[in-house]
């Protein structure tokens with residue numbers, strides 16, 4: 001679907017879906033602020049920045065770090081210009097700690113997942129809200145593993161709790177930003193061939209990213225607060 005050029009911000013953009021979303025946004029002519037924890041080590045992202053001078057800015061952000069969120073909000077106007085605004089915020093950064101077992105749960109790991117997967121998107125969106133354009137889109141990368149209705153086994157509890165809580169954050173943010181016409185959605189990208197998804201995953205990263213961007217481009221205002229997959233199909237909460 002053709003859309004006019006946007007100013008987008010993608011978190012966790014140094015690899016996986018975040019990198020591919022950044023690549024595809026640039027390919028369609030958008031300007032992108034790509035954030036990651038360690039820009040100095042983000043070689044693929046820095047190569048993209050070299051190939052798209054003036055269109056891609058790489059800035060540091062650990063989504064779980066309050067000082068880093070505040071610094072990003074402070075620095076963004078330098079990149080966007082005084083009147084510049086973000087049209088599309090993709091809260092993509094996420095973590096899945098593997099190997100969790102009932103009977104041997106690790107509190108620190110559970111808390112880490114909640115901080116990154118749930119509080120991260122909520123607090124990043126809050127910090128950047130003054131810089132979002134009226135009518136902007138906010139896409140939170142959720143997961144079918146965060147679907148309470150779809151849970152049929154004990155698996156990846158830190159991740160599942162984090163994404164379920166993130167889904168509530170999506171609903172709350174949709175309410176908080178409704179008066180500015182900002183549409184906030186939870187997106188399941190499929191089981192994607194990234195470091196997190198692993199080699200068995202069914203969806204190529206480019207197809208998932210393309211599907212997500214098409215779904216986001218087609219969002220009607222009434223879709224705010226919904227949970228959709230990369231094909232635009234509704235997910236059960």
Ligand code: NAP
Pocket residue numbers: 011012013014015016017018036037038061062063064091092093094095116141142143144188189190191192193194195196197198201
């Ligand atoms: P990935 O390959 O593991 O990449 C995760 C990205 O998140 C990396 O860039 C990582 O940065 C970043 N990140 C982790 N913690 C962070 C933090 N505290 N602050 C900033 N960045 C952080 O995962 P992916 O498959 O691309 O997943 C992208 C999103 O889709 C995630 O939210 C994930 O939960 C969701 N998702 C993925 C799948 C799948 O099958 N792959 C399925 C459902 C949902 P570092 O390099 O610094 O670690």
